[in-house]
Amino acid sequence: MQLLRLGAMGRERPFVRDDDGILRDLSPVTDEIDGAFLAADGIARTRRALAEGGLAEADAAGLRIGAPIARPQAVVCIGMNYAAHAAESGSHPPEQPVIFFKHPNTIVGPDDDVLLPPDALKVDWEVELAVVIGARARYLPSLDAAGAVIAGYTVSNDVSERDYQLEVSGGQWSKGKCAETFNPLGPALVPADEVDPQALRLRSWVNGESRQDSSTSDMIFPVLSLIQHLSQYMVLEPGDVVNTGTPEGVALSGRFPYLVDGDEMRIEIEGLGGQRQHARRVML
Numbered sequence: 001m002q003l004l005r006l007g008a009m010g011r012e013r014p015f016v017r018d019d020d021g022i023l024r025d026l027s028p029v030t031d032e033i034d035g036a037f038l039a040a041d042g043i044a045r046t047r048r049a050l051a052e053g054g055l056a057e058a059d060a061a062g063l064r065i066g067a068p069i070a071r072p073q074a075v076v077c078i079g080m081n082y083a084a085h086a087a088e089s090g091s092h093p094p095e096q097p098v099i100f101f102k103h104p105n106t107i108v109g110p111d112d113d114v115l116l117p118p119d120a121l122k123v124d125w126e127v128e129l130a131v132v133i134g135a136r137a138r139y140l141p142s143l144d145a146a147g148a149v150i151a152g153y154t155v156s157n158d159v160s161e162r163d164y165q166l167e168v169s170g171g172q173w174s175k176g177k178c179a180e181t182f183n184p185l186g187p188a189l190v191p192a193d194e195v196d197p198q199a200l201r202l203r204s205w206v207n208g209e210s211r212q213d214s215s216t217s218d219m220i221f222p223v224l225s226l227i228q229h230l231s232q233y234m235v236l237e238p239g240d241v242v243n244t245g246t247p248e249g250v251a252l253s254g255r256f257p258y259l260v261d262g263d264e265m266r267i268e269i270e271g272l273g274g275q276r277q278h279a280r281r282v283m284l
Contacts, residue, residue, distance in 0.1 A: 001047065002188035002273075003033050003152070005066040009109070012066035015058055016046055017188065024055035033189065034070040035239025038134040038151045043191050066109045068154050068189035069132050074240045075102040075183060076230060077158060079173065081220050081245025088253035097221050097229055102158070103178040107241070110186035110275035114159055115282050116261060117179050122162035123259040123279065126246035127204040127212050127267040129197060130156035131223060132189055137236035146227040149236070150192040155269045156243045157184040157277065162252050185241065187273045197223040201270040202247060207263055211256060214247030 001019060003026070005012035014026035014033045029049050030037045049055050079098035080086040086093045108114075116123050134151025158177070165176025197216060204212040221229070223244060230236060251258045259265070261281040268274030 001050070001194065002190055003043075003046070003068055004186075004188050005033055005068055005070065006060050006063040007066065008064060009066065009112075012070070015060060016050065016055065018050050023058045023060055024050070025058040026055065028054060032070050033068060035073070035237060038132070039238035043134070043151060064109060065111055065187045067107045067185040068187065069185070069239055069241065072104050072107065072239045072241045073237050075104055075107065075243065076234070076236070076240065077102055077177065077243040078221065078226055078245045082214065082218050082247040083220060084214075084218070084248035085246055085250070088248050088250070093220055097226060099230070100173040100177060102174070102183055102243070106178055106180065106183035107185050108181045108183070110155065110184050110273075111277060112181060112184060113280045114184065114265070114277045115179070115181045116259065116279055117161065118282050118284050120161045120164070120179070121258065122251070124160045124162055124251045125204055125206065125211065125259065125265050125267065126158040126160060126250055127202045127269070128156040128158050128243045128246050129200060129202065129216055129223070129269060130154045130185060131197075131227065131242040131244060133236045133240040133242070134238055136238065137227060137231040140228045140231040143224040143228055146224040146231070147192070150227065151238070152189045152191045153195045153197060153272060154186055154189050155267060155272050155275055156241070157265065157267050157275060158243050158246060159183065162258070184275050184277055186275065190272055195271065200272070204249065204265065204267040206256070206259070206265055212247050212249030214249070218247060219245065
């Protein structure tokens with residue numbers, strides 16, 4: 001089962017793709033896929049509606065794919081969570097999870113353009129597994145408790161401007177992470193009980209050339225450990241997004257050029273779907 005939001009930006013509507021691959025209108029269950037829907041047992045209600053035959057088949061031909069979760073309150077990110085990526089960044093693997101934040105309005109649909117800031121010269125791609133929270137997470141006592149608050153998983157591109165992140169950061173990373181459109185998300189939210197988060201292949205390409213090809217099994221801090229850890233320092237709310245880090249193969253490594261106007265990024269995660277964006281320079 002996959003939950004999707006389709007339609008023009010700001011006017012997306014909820015849909016579900018059933019286990020037979022048929023797209024169905026989810027509006028009899030909810031008018032939005034957001035934190036409130038997830039907190040109100042929305043995934044279980046969707047499954048019941050599918051089992052009861054209560055959702056009509058939908059024709060979404062030509063509709064834009066939006067981010068699969070609306071209006072997250074927070075986008076929490078984990079840095080250097082793959083040892084090879086830490087090494088290509090010139091760092092040792094961290095002993096504790098590295099945490100930074102993206103502004104929630106960075107989130108756009110999986111195929112929307114990524115806008116390069118007017119003076120940005122070092123914009124980078126990062127394929128990541130994203131966790132969507134389904135219940136309030138506060139001082140979780142165990143990994144099982146962490147698993148219980150996860151609604152599902154989706155694909156994230158943690159776009160970054162490396163000069164902003166490292167040279168003018170003042171010691172933190174968010175300046176390089178928060179430009180508009182810097183977090184394409186989707187295409188779909190896949191329920192947590194249908195995904196093994198530590199056995200997924202992640203890949204990225206730029207202009208058709210391979211950049212990243214790794215597995216979530218290589219994470220330094222696995223997903224459940226991350227969610228439990230975060231809950232000791234902040235309260236995660238339903239609908240919040242946690243980006244879990246990227247593997248090696250980014251431009252920061254020095255092996256590849258940074259993005260320029262017109263470049264095409266393509267990223268995918270096994271079983272969760274793929275994205276395709278074009279980089280477009282903002283002209284003032």
